[in-house]
Amino acid sequence: AQRVTQPEKLLSVFKGAPVELKCNYSYSGSPELFWYVQYSRQRLQLLLRHISRESIKGFTADLNKGETSFHLKKPFAQEEDSAMYYCALLGEGAQKLVFGQGTRLTINP
Amino acid sequence: GAGVSQSPSNKVTEKGKDVELRCDPISGHTALYWYRQRLGQGLEFLIYFQGNSAPDKSGLPSDRFSAERTGESVSTLTIQRTQQEDSAVYLCASSLAILAGGGETQYFGPGTRLLVL
Numbered sequence: 274a275q276r277v278t279q280p281e282k283l284l285s286v287f288k289g290a291p292v293e294l295k296c297n298y299s300y301s302g303s304p305e306l307f308w309y310v311q312y313s314r315q316r317l318q319l320l321l322r323h324i325s326r327e328s329i330k331g332f333t334a335d336l337n338k339g340e341t342s343f344h345l346k347k348p349f350a351q352e353e354d355s356a357m358y359y360c361a362l363l364g365e366g367a368q369k370l371v372f373g374q375g376t377r378l379t380i381n382p
Numbered sequence: 383g384a385g386v387s388q389s390p391s392n393k394v395t396e397k398g399k400d401v402e403l404r405c406d407p408i409s410g411h412t413a414l415y416w417y418r419q420r421l422g423q424g425l426e427f428l429i430y431f432q433g434n435s436a437p438d439k440s441g442l443p444s445d446r447f448s449a450e451r452t453g454e455s456v457s458t459l460t461i462q463r464t465q466q467e468d469s470a471v472y473l474c475a476s477s478l479a480i481l482a483g484g485g486e487t488q489y490f491g492p493g494t495r496l497l498v499l
Contacts, residue, residue: 317473317490359424368438368480369415370488372424
């Protein structure tokens with residue numbers, strides 16, 4: 274079965290500190306992994322996907338197949354990073370995303 | 383251009399009543415998805431459409447839930463005989479093509495917040 278686990282419901286860090294949002298997945302094949310973000314009063318939007326290997330708004334995420342993880346990282350958090358973050362998995366040949374329960378990130382000034 | 387729109391934005395109904403939720407995808411998007419998000423939970427897949435065909439209805443919780451889509455346009459999610467456990471935010475998303483292998487991006491609507499009393 275496909276499963277995405279985000280162990281932290283809430284994460285609070287100070288501005289300028291590094292931030293890491295954890296995501297672990299369960300899937301036997303080769304998945305595509307995504308991070309979605311929802312800022313206050315805005316709709317859910319794609320932040321980044323592992324196949325693009327890009328940095329968006331200073332965030333990066335590396336797929337670690339050995340540890341079945343796709344943690345989201347940023348070296349220096351900014352107040353505007355405060356939001357709800359969801360990790361999601363797309364199985365091979367699948368058409369539906371499997372989402373984690375989300376982590377609410379709060380950046381303190 | 384316009385994004386995905388959903389209506390109504392909020393709906394309060396009494397247990398046992400039927401409700402219809404509407405989704406207008408981005409023009410030209412062939413794939414459309416419905417998700418449910420209960421309070422404090424992640425998004426739960428319900429159904430997706432490719433054109434007006436629904437190849438995967440596996441996420442629909444019960445036979446009280448149904449959905450249809452007109453061509454590559456509007457979709458309606460209908461919940462019959464609503465129950466209190468149906469209370470949730472119902473999210474719709476669309477993408478230019480189906481997801482698998484193509485690097486497509488889902489664009490989400492603002493959601494419909496349903497409360498069943």
